[in-house]
Amino acid sequence: MDKFIFGRYIPGDSWVHRMDPRSKMLLSFFFIFMIFFANNLLSYGLVFVVLFLAIMMARVSVGFLLKGLKPLLWLMVFTVLIQVFFGAGGEVYWSWWTLQITHDGLISAAFILLRFLAIIMMSTILTLTTKPLQIADGVESLLKPLKVIHFPVETLALMLSLALRFVPTLMDEAQKIMDAQRARGVDFGSGGIKQQVKTVVPLLIPLFMNAFNRAEDIATAMDARGYRDGKNRTKYRELIWQRRDTISSLIFVLSGIILFLIRN
Amino acid sequence: MVLDGVSFDVQEGEWLAIVGHNGSGKSTLAKLIDGLLEAAGGEITIEDQLLTPDNLWELRDDIGLVFQNPDNQFVGATVADDVAFGLENRGVERNEMKRRVAEALVQVGMDGFEEREPTSLSGGQKQRVALAGVIAIRPRVVILDEATSMLDPEGRREILRVIRELKDRFQLTVISITHDIEEAAHASRVLIINDGRIVEEGQPEAIFEKEAELLELGLDIPYASRLKRSLNQLGIQVPEQYLNEEEMANWLCQSLLKK
Numbered sequence: 001m002d003k004f005i006f007g008r009y010i011p012g013d014s015w016v017h018r019m020d021p022r023s024k025m026l027l028s029f030f031f032i033f034m035i036f037f038a039n040n041l042l043s044y045g046l047v048f049v050v051l052f053l054a055i056m057m058a059r060v061s062v063g064f065l066l067k068g069l070k071p072l073l074w075l076m077v078f079t080v081l082i083q084v085f086f087g088a089g090g091e092v093y094w095s096w097w098t099l100q101i102t103h104d105g106l107i108s109a110a111f112i113l114l115r116f117l118a119i120i121m122m123s124t125i126l127t128l129t130t131k132p133l134q135i136a137d138g139v140e141s142l143l144k145p146l147k148v149i150h151f152p153v154e155t156l157a158l159m160l161s162l163a164l165r166f167v168p169t170l171m172d173e174a175q176k177i178m179d180a181q182r183a184r185g186v187d188f189g190s191g192g193i194k195q196q197v198k199t200v201v202p203l204l205i206p207l208f209m210n211a212f213n214r215a216e217d218i219a220t221a222m223d224a225r226g227y228r229d230g231k232n233r234t235k236y237r238e239l240i241w242q243r244r245d246t247i248s249s250l251i252f253v254l255s256g257i258i259l260f261l262i263r264n
Numbered sequence: 265m266v267l268d269g270v271s272f273d274v275q276e277g278e279w280l281a282i283v284g285h286n287g288s289g290k291s292t293l294a295k296l297i298d299g300l301l302e303a304a305g306g307e308i309t310i311e312d313q314l315l316t317p318d319n320l321w322e323l324r325d326d327i328g329l330v331f332q333n334p335d336n337q338f339v340g341a342t343v344a345d346d347v348a349f350g351l352e353n354r355g356v357e358r359n360e361m362k363r364r365v366a367e368a369l370v371q372v373g374m375d376g377f378e379e380r381e382p383t384s385l386s387g388g389q390k391q392r393v394a395l396a397g398v399i400a401i402r403p404r405v406v407i408l409d410e411a412t413s414m415l416d417p418e419g420r421r422e423i424l425r426v427i428r429e430l431k432d433r434f435q436l437t438v439i440s441i442t443h444d445i446e447e448a449a450h451a452s453r454v455l456i457i458n459d460g461r462i463v464e465e466g467q468p469e470a471i472f473e474k475e476a477e478l479l480e481l482g483l484d485i486p487y488a489s490r491l492k493r494s495l496n497q498l499g500i501q502v503p504e505q506y507l508n509e510e511e512m513a514n515w516l517c518q519s520l521l522k523k
Contacts, residue, residue, distance in 0.1 A: 162339070165338070165339075169335055169383060214335075214336050218336055220300055220331070221331055221336065222339055224329040224331075225353060226354055227349070228353065232355050234355050234357060236358070236362070237345065238358065
């Protein structure tokens with residue numbers, strides 16, 4: 001799992017690290033949106049210029065990012081091969097039964113590979129430079145407009161931040177339970193599928209029971225500390241939209257406009 | 265019925281220890297005082313106000329509770345967030361909140377840990393953060409519901425030292441619920457509760473003299489008293505009254521010199 005950098009946070013102090021999580025999330029969405037509009041070499045070139053600008057500003061090494069793509073390699077190869085063999089249109093180079101390699105098929109396969117790379121790399125940059133907590137804050141802030149339709153934004157935000165806070169705690173606990181069950185003779189991860197599924201039971205049941213007890217305790221502690229319904233609360237953490245966020249947004253919007261001008 | 269016919273007063277600025285073995289109803293008592301549980305009968309009065317569902321939140325504002333499990337009361341994602349939680353709930357303005365969080369962390373000796381996450385802290389440190397969260401809301405009453413029972417001896421001493429310091433500085437009223445007899449020795453008054461009833465009440469010295477009764481109730485006796493009992497079994501004449509460790513040491517020195 002150590003190689004799997006997709007979705008992890010690496011502490012740092014770059015331009016992108018210090019950006020507001022809201023702008024980072026919005027810009028990532030905007031970038032993915034842009035990718036789907038790119039349809040010729042020039043526009044893909046532009047997309048990758050923007051991507052490399054982001055990588056540079058985040059001070060992440062390209063090699064490190066590419067290594068992080070490894071676990072997704074099979075998915076990419078699979079998708080590209082399907083495009084190569086089932087793509088239609090243009091000059092036919094090779095064909096056998098329903099499989100054929102055509103000029104247009106090859107080009108669309110190449111474009112799909114580029115899309116994959118760009119999307120995964122940009123979202124990896126987002127998670128590498130943003131703490132889970134900041135992402136939770138960002139989601140809360142971005143969902144605020146939904147309050148108009150009585151969507152419980154505060155409740156969702158609290159649930160999200162509690163869930164994130166308890167991920168490592170529950171991981172530790174799962175590990176402890178596994179070790180305890182191993183000490184009592186449970187053999188995890190061996191035998192046939194049926195056997196393996198059975199061994200999960202002595203892990204899952206205590207984990208769930210503990211989670212219930214924990215939830216009860218936390219609810220009591222929150223009550224005792226004056227938490228009522230999430231309304232009329234002030235916030236300790238604050239998201240500040242800085243100049244760097246405005247500048248980054250301008251660059252993205254500008255490249256978006258150029259993309260629309262140069263696409264076919 | 266967990267509690268039955270329990271009646272007592274707590275004076276302002278007092279440190280009251282409520283002692284009892286597991287299942288004696290002492291945690292229920294803590295939750296009743298804070299209005300987290302509703303009593304089937306009887307009355308609870310806080311500062312001349314009867315505790316009712318209407319004034320519950322108002323009275324709770326003055327009471328800080330520290331629970332037993334350090335992990336299960338850590339709500340915030342980081343130390344500073346957790347200390348701020350109670351203040352956020354009370355709608356404290358942001359600048360004031362920042363000031364109070366920083367202050368509270370200094371008071372419990374956890375300054376410099378603001379951005380740390382709960383998984384990177386020890387049990388004692390987490391309990392100190394919980395205490396900081398309580399101090400930040402400036403309560404008049406602090407209830408410790410077995411707050412030291414999951415800590416190692418060092419963590420326990422540290423927490424008790426911090427509480428004593430804070431109590432003296434802010435004239436807090438402390439109600440500590442415990443089965444740790446050494447913790448009860450810090451108190452100015454001890455209540456012993458057994459099967460939902462108060463069976464004994466008095467100053468720690470007076471309570472600790474009733475060694476046989478304490479042992480019968482499934483409670484421990486202080487170290488000095490245990491030593492005294494062992495000496496007594498060896499046929500050595502020991503004083504009747506309770507001696508703390510220092511007094512015990514003095515007495516031992518004197519009786520050795522006499523021989």
